[in-house]
Amino acid sequence: MKISEIGEDGLINRIVNILKTSYIGDDTAHVSTDGLNLSLTCDILIENRHFLRSYPPSFIGWKAISVNVSDIVASGAKPLWALVSIALPNIEVSYIEALYEGIKSACEFYGLEVVGGNLSSSELISIDVFMVGKTKRALRRFGASPGEGVFVSGTLGDSKAGLEILLSNKKDLTDFENYLVERHLRPTARIDMLEHIVKNASACMDISDGLLRDLDRLAKRSKVGIELYPESIPLSKELKTYARLNSKDALELAMIGGEDYQLLWTQSESSVNVFLDMHQIGRVIEGEGIYIKGSGPIEIKGFDHFAP
């Protein structure tokens, strides 16, 4: 039996079963020793899977740090330290230096430090980042209760549109296209929302594999259903322009596109802070599945590394 027959989530279930661990299932691992609560995570960018050699290497470095900060923040922790494990062919030294300049910029922005790492030779470039955060209050994918609101921290679908533009190899991009491409290449983890979610979120994760797929994961882990308000999903004007000019459905890009690295969380509807970039996109309900009012459950689509 090949991995594609059971999919990524099926494989994870089998691994958890072998390891007999209760840790796996959130964006990060919450661990404790001597009264200190830490949050551990890792995420990798692989050439030709997550980026192309032609992308600016400083952006790849920035992104490699950001996707990990996104997980650390979604777990309710402040990022402290990172290790960077790079595998690479015998390429130009200047490429690697630019990549590390991006890593350094991101670390300064988020207030963490690269304290170590590893170099290996390989046919393709990959950047595997391991990050440790100090937990302010452990947030997990479970904990959502019926009656709470479902929130996201910003516009969705921009990254997917940016990727489509990149892959089209179009030259002379317009402003809205550059905006979307930058959202894909150089995402910013929502560390600005950390204090709010630590104080208010009942369940939290970041959106990396597409809103619907990640909503489904949060709902399943919390053992609840979610009623989605599609008209409330925040869409950037750049995404709407892109969709109009290319006969695409902006809402579908927002619901299925991945790599937005926005936060997705549940909390009381009465604790909304109108000064923050938070948008209610639904409500937690009893039961299971993701619904749109008046319709049946939505079939979940999103990114699966091993989809058949």
Add this chain to the structure above:
Amino acid sequence: MKISEIGEDGLINRIVNILKTSYIGDDTAHVSTDGLNLSLTCDILIENRHFLRSYPPSFIGWKAISVNVSDIVASGAKPLWALVSIALPNIEVSYIEALYEGIKSACEFYGLEVVGGNLSSSELISIDVFMVGKTKRALRRFGASPGEGVFVSGTLGDSKAGLEILLSNKKDLTDFENYLVERHLRPTARIDMLEHIVKNASACMDISDGLLRDLDRLAKRSKVGIELYPESIPLSKELKTYARLNSKDALELAMIGGEDYQLLWTQSESSVNVFLDMHQIGRVIEGEGIYIKGSGPIEIKGFDHFAP
């Protein structure tokens, strides 16, 4: 300028210069928060670089954990948690299950827990392990003083001989060959020496890139020279048999061969514990370079990922 023109150590120097960090240079990163001292490390095994698909996957899993435990122990820490980041093609599920069985066995043996990880699709299999240990007393590559002895925790060269046997594709291996192959495929990190080195070592590292190269690193970081006693380097009877039957130099295999994962440390010659697997192979001297009594400095050879 390509990476091969400056080598692995040259590239690391440039990276450290960009990151402007004082952390990098030891086997692990020593970090502290709220009075807790932690040791962080990562090490990767990549298909066709560090192992072949034909190797038993449970051994690869064991080794991926062991090489990281080796670094954690060499830093004076007890391993607590690991994250496992695996990239893999659409292979048989049973292969991955066997690999995780090896990971699980190693974690039970060393007393640590896999608390998370990541799965990605890739053309080749790679297993990148991140490990966190709690430091009993931070050990570093610097700290050796003239007059101290230089010690290793066991026989050297076995892993390199085992690799040569594996790559020869010989069938029907004899006992000594099986022993050497197993030393390569399934090394054991010297966690049994942790208490002794925490108590006694002035500088410590593990031997992963060959004795001479790693001795040179320890000497340079400690700003000392080392007088080596080649006749005292411990050699297994299996290695001697292999060398004799294949017209190889056992001592050269021990000095240059990598992946032994024995500990290399300096300490007072008066604190030798004869009940432990510790062998004095030299003495710390003033100056720089690695010497054999009566000869000039030895030219350093060993494994470099990006050697020209």
